[in-house]
Amino acid sequence: MSSSSGRAVSVIGLGAMGSALARAFLTAGHRVTVWNRTAAKADPLRAAGARTAPSLVEAIGASDVIVICVLDYPTSAGLLGPREVGAALTGKTIVQLTTGTPADAREAERLAREIGAAYLDGAIMGYPRDIGRPECVILHSGAETIFNAVADLLGALGNNLYVGESVGAAATLDLALLSTYYAAMTGYLHGAALCAAEGVSLEGYLGGLDGILPIVGVSAKDYATRIADRRYAGDQATIDIHAAALRHIVRASRDAGIAPVAEATSAWFEKARAAGHGGAEMAALFEVLKR
Ligand code: NDP
Numbered sequence: 001m002s003s004s005s006g007r008a009v010s011v012i013g014l015g016a017m018g019s020a021l022a023r024a025f026l027t028a029g030h031r032v033t034v035w036n037r038t039a040a041k042a043d044p045l046r047a048a049g050a051r052t053a054p055s056l057v058e059a060i061g062a063s064d065v066i067v068i069c070v071l072d073y074p075t076s077a078g079l080l081g082p083r084e085v086g087a088a089l090t091g092k093t094i095v096q097l098t099t100g101t102p103a104d105a106r107e108a109e110r111l112a113r114e115i116g117a118a119y120l121d122g123a124i125m126g127y128p129r130d131i132g133r134p135e136c137v138i139l140h141s142g143a144e145t146i147f148n149a150v151a152d153l154l155g156a157l158g159n160n161l162y163v164g165e166s167v168g169a170a171a172t173l174d175l176a177l178l179s180t181y182y183a184a185m186t187g188y189l190h191g192a193a194l195c196a197a198e199g200v201s202l203e204g205y206l207g208g209l210d211g212i213l214p215i216v217g218v219s220a221k222d223y224a225t226r227i228a229d230r231r232y233a234g235d236q237a238t239i240d241i242h243a244a245a246l247r248h249i250v251r252a253s254r255d256a257g258i259a260p261v262a263e264a265t266s267a268w269f270e271k272a273r274a275a276g277h278g279g280a281e282m283a284a285l286f287e288v289l290k291r
Contacts, residue, residue, distance in 0.1 A: 006030035007153050008063035012056065012079065013070035013098070014041040020128035021069055021097065021157060022050055027132060028156030035059035060088040065150055069097040073104035077111065086115040093118040093150060097138070101175065102168025109142065109167045118146045121167050123174030124157075131157055141169035183265075184216070190253070190261045197256035223283035234281035242282055243269040 006029040011022040014036035022045050025032045032050040034042050035058075042052040053059035056079060060066055066089065070076050076098050080089065094117050096108055105121040112119035120142040130136040136158030140147050147162045154160045163169045188209070195205045226232060246266035253260040268288060277284040 007065065008033070009065045009067060009153055010035070010053070010059045010063040011050075012036075012059060012066060012068045014038075014045065015069070015071070016128045017097070017124065017131070018067075018069040019045060020131040021067060023048060024132035024156045024158075025067075025153075026050060030153065030156060031063075033059050033062035057084055057088045060085065060092065063092075065093045065095060065153060067095045067097060071098070073098060073100040073108060076108065080111065080115075090116040093120065093146060095120045095122055095140075095150060095154070097122045097124055099123065099174065100171055102171045105141070105168045105171045118143070118149075119167070120146045120150065121170050122154075122160075123170045125174070125177060126158065134159055137161060139163050139170040139173050141165070141171075142167045180220075186261060190259065193258045194252060194256055197258050219282070223286070226281065226283040227286050230287075232277065232280035232284035232287075236281060238279050239269060239272050239282060239284060240278040243273055243278070 010033040125137040249262040
């Protein structure tokens, strides 16, 4: 696609992720203007065809759509807060791709409304290397009309999914999915430390992983229906049995002299038992966690 056929987009924030976003817009043939607090980070993008704006206000002035990807929402609010920046944003569309909480998203939408800008919140479910690939999921929430107006442009970044009018929905789903991801990866790395301490090869560990990962997906789907129906009786494994396995993990960690990271999880299973869910399937843990 030639650059003249693309849309104008400004990317604010050129860390690892913002730079990947800008590059993907360039690759798709859009007219990209970039700005970053540390100006030198724009150099590789200028070499790749981006226009570098000398100031944030000028970066905003260059495009109707402003994509922001900085450290966090307070940083974003600090950048967009000054009066002259707010004035430049009036009538523009802000696409916020910084990670934050649902409350952060609601506050950002409120600030955007105050300055007369359209606001779409987003959450990227991938690493910078994934940006631009069709399988890279990006969640968006806010007014559907705003999403529809920028969907073709955002198509340069990956698979954009609209998840609802409630502006906090993308951040909520992002954090729920990250909760799964971090628990899984911490468990995986803890397992690697246990294998290393006991002299078991990581190759063997990876082989076993192929067996357990599909169970995670199947269980997640099963638990969704169980939570919806509050139906926790079953014949596979009780919370008592899972609690015992967690105690073994904690004890083996201590024996091996490695961090007993499963301790916190173990404590929640013990709480579930104390609350009378010992004979239920693991999904009943939801009843304890939701409080
Ligand atoms: P980086 O640390 O690489 O970049 C941080 C960016 O924020 C830089 O542009 C930095 O500017 C800017 N920044 C930080 N503090 C300030 C400040 N006080 N004033 C102005 N600008 C500031 O982080 P990433 O690019 O990796 O992440 C950016 C966002 O993207 C985060 O919210 C992150 O959670 C999200 N994200 C990242 C993913 C990843 O895999 N990296 C995945 C999904 C989401 P400067 O260069 O001047 O320091």
